[in-house]
Amino acid sequence: MNKILYVKGSPMGELSSSIAVASSFVKAYREKHAIEVDTLDLFADSLPEFDRAAANGKYALLHGGAVQEEDAAAWRKVEQVIRRFKNADKYVFSVPMWNFGIPYRLKQLLDLVIQPGSTFSYEPGKGYSGLLTGKKAFVIYSRGGEYTADSGAAAYDMQKPYFELALGFMGISDVVSVVLEPTLAGGPQVSSEKLQIAIAKAGKLVDEF
Numbered sequence: 664m665n666k667i668l669y670v671k672g673s674p675m676g677e678l679s680s681s682i683a684v685a686s687s688f689v690k691a692y693r694e695k696h697a698i699e700v701d702t703l704d705l706f707a708d709s710l711p712e713f714d715r716a717a718a719n720g721k722y723a724l725l726h727g728g729a730v731q732e733e734d735a736a737a738w739r740k741v742e743q744v745i746r747r748f749k750n751a752d753k754y755v756f757s758v759p760m761w762n763f764g765i766p767y768r769l770k771q772l773l774d775l776v777i778q779p780g781s782t783f784s785y786e787p788g789k790g791y792s793g794l795l796t797g798k799k800a801f802v803i804y805s806r807g808g809e810y811t812a813d814s815g816a817a818a819y820d821m822q823k824p825y826f827e828l829a830l831g832f833m834g835i836s837d838v839v840s841v842v843l844e845p846t847l848a849g850g851p852q853v854s855s856e857k858l859q860i861a862i863a864k865a866g867k868l869v870d871e872f
């Protein structure tokens with residue numbers, strides 16, 4: 664059975680456009696496949712801090728040497744998140760644009776899981792390799808404005824390129840996505856039409872996921 668990690672990146676719950684598209688994708692996928700869905704709601708669930716104790720724990724493990732119990736405990740909490748993340752065969756992400764990038768809780772998740780030896784490796788002469796190969800991701804990006812090539816604002820888009828770079832760095836390069844824009848700039852009518860279009864586009868991607 665496919666294990667899907669569904670990451671909700673918006674705090675807006677039933678009002679979130681990206682969650683509406685991602686949830687419709689998961690629902691449509693579930694109708695066709697036997698799946699187990701682990702939902703990580705980044706603004707409702709708590710994630711551990713990556714603080715000094717976690718960093719101490721991580722570096723003690725990497726470089727060897729004595730480790731304080733407090734540091735080891737902080738690192739173990741990070742490892743739990745990494746295990747949960749790696750346990751998935753496929754990922755569904757709802758990703759709103761915040762200040763041209765991604766919401767800080769989603770960045771926190773990336774900072775927790777992108778770890779050497781866990782999700783990527785480094786070898787002198789070979790460089791970096793992602794370790795999460797053979798996995799797929801569906802991503803819905805929602806934005807208040809428009810960042811198409813002819814909008815004059817494409818260079819401000821540090822949401823999709825950054826997020827896909829981060830996934831690719833971990834080896835998740837088989838990514839299908841839908842961009843939903845504008846959710847604000849065109850007014851409520853345009854927003855609602857674009858949402859329906861995005862849901863339909865996501866539905867078409869279900870078969871190739």
Ligand SMILES: Cc1cc2nc3c(=O)[nH]c(=O)nc-3n(C[C@H](O)[C@H](O)[C@H](O)COP(=O)(O)O)c2cc1C
Pocket residue numbers: 673674675678679680681682757758759760761762763764805806807808809846847
């Ligand atoms: C904190 C915050 C920052 C935002 N920054 C941007 C931005 O830089 N560019 C943009 O086009 N929209 C921005 N927006 C609007 C959201 O991208 C837009 O409302 C999107 O549809 C949110 O997705 P959601 O409905 O799934 O939460 C921002 C919204 C919030 C709450």
